[in-house]
Amino acid sequence: MHILKLSLLVLLLMPIKTYALTKINYMVIQDQAQPFQNHQNKKHHNGIITDIVKEIFPASDYDLTIHTLPFNRMIKTLEQGKLENWITFGSPNWPGVQSLNLSQLPVFNVQHSLLTAKQHEFDIKSAQDLFGKTVILLHGFDYPGLEEHISNKDINAIKVKSYSSAFKVVNRLKDKAGFVEMTVRINYNLKEQKLAPDDYNLLNFSSVIADYNLHLAMAPDMDAKIENHINEQLKKMQSSGKLKEIIDAY
Known part of the structure; x- marks a missing residue:
């Protein structure tokens, strides 16, 4: 009995091996x-x-x-x-x-789209079709296919910090601006903010920003x-x- 108790005591005192995650x-x-x-x-x-x-x-x-x-x-x-x-x-x-x-x-x-007000539709076959127009972009992100033309001031850009701000600018500027963003993000955020997709045009933008x-x-x-x-x-x-x-x- 004493041997059993001693054995149990030894086991209790032995260091337990643990594994850090x-x-x-x-x-x-x-x-x-x-x-x-x-x-x-x-x-x-x-x-x-x-x-x-x-x-x-x-x-x-x-x-x-x-x-x-x-x-x-x-x-x-x-x-x-x-x-x-x-x-x-x-x-x-x-x-x-x-x-x-x-x-x-x-x-x-990833595919990109241009979101515009319903009553105004841009015909986008290349970046040149946006010359003199305004694109709405999310602040902090890069937009290959657009950056050079924005730097040259061929295309105007409005930078916003949220999707709600982007949608508000689209609604306010009508035919003067469109929101460039990943298609999946546009659709998701329209749904999240309970905005009707039928109130907007969603134009394929792959001719400017290639899918990747x-x-x-x-x-x-x-x-x-x-x-x-x-x-x-x-x-x-x-x-x-x-x-x-x-x-x-x-």
């Missing part, structure tokens, strides 16, 4: 990336990219730390290189840190095991239909 820093753009990254006051995160990231890094195995920052501050934080094992989304078509280290598989194909793929973007020095895990999980999600299921939910 691998920390992943997930970077979210504040208020401008719906439906890819949605949140309510920096809480209750979901969205296409967020749901994909959560699927790849379950809470049982990873410490997924979410950082919600304004776009420019997020980019500055990533460029400083002090944050380890970060992940967000990006594209080979984008400049800077969001294009340096991308997932092998794309997660979304979005990928998961990772730290240039991402841990190799984590990077391999990301790529393997994306392959599984694509083959199982989970990737399409997440996209279709938005």
Whole structure:
């Protein structure tokens, strides 16, 4: 009996081996990336990219730390290189840190549209068709195919900080301006703000900004095991239909 008690005491005193969860820093753009990254006051995160990231890094195995920052501050934080094992989304078509280290598989194909007031429709076959007109753009983002003409003042630009502001400017300026944005973002935010799509024209803008793929973007020095895990999980999600299921939910 004494031997049994002694054995139990030894077991209780033995150090318990614990395993720290691998920390992943997930970077979210504040208020401008719906439906890819949605949140309510920096809480209750979901969205296409967020749901994909959560699927790849379950809470049982990873410490997924979410950082919600304004776009420019997020980019500055990533460029400083002090944050380890970060992940967000990006594209080979984008400049800077969001294009340096991308997932092998794309997660979304992006098309752009020009949103105009219903009673006025632009005929857009090239950027030249916008000369002398005004485009509404989200502050802080790059627009390949437009930037050069805006710099040359061939096209006027109004920068806004939110989708609600963009829709208000479209309604106010009528035939004088159109809102350029990813088609999926326009449709999502019209629905979120309970605006009727039939009140607007949604014109294909691929002749100015070519379609391109979005990928998961990772730290240039991402841990190799984590990077391999990301790529393997994306392959599984694509083959199982989970990737399409997440996209279709938005």
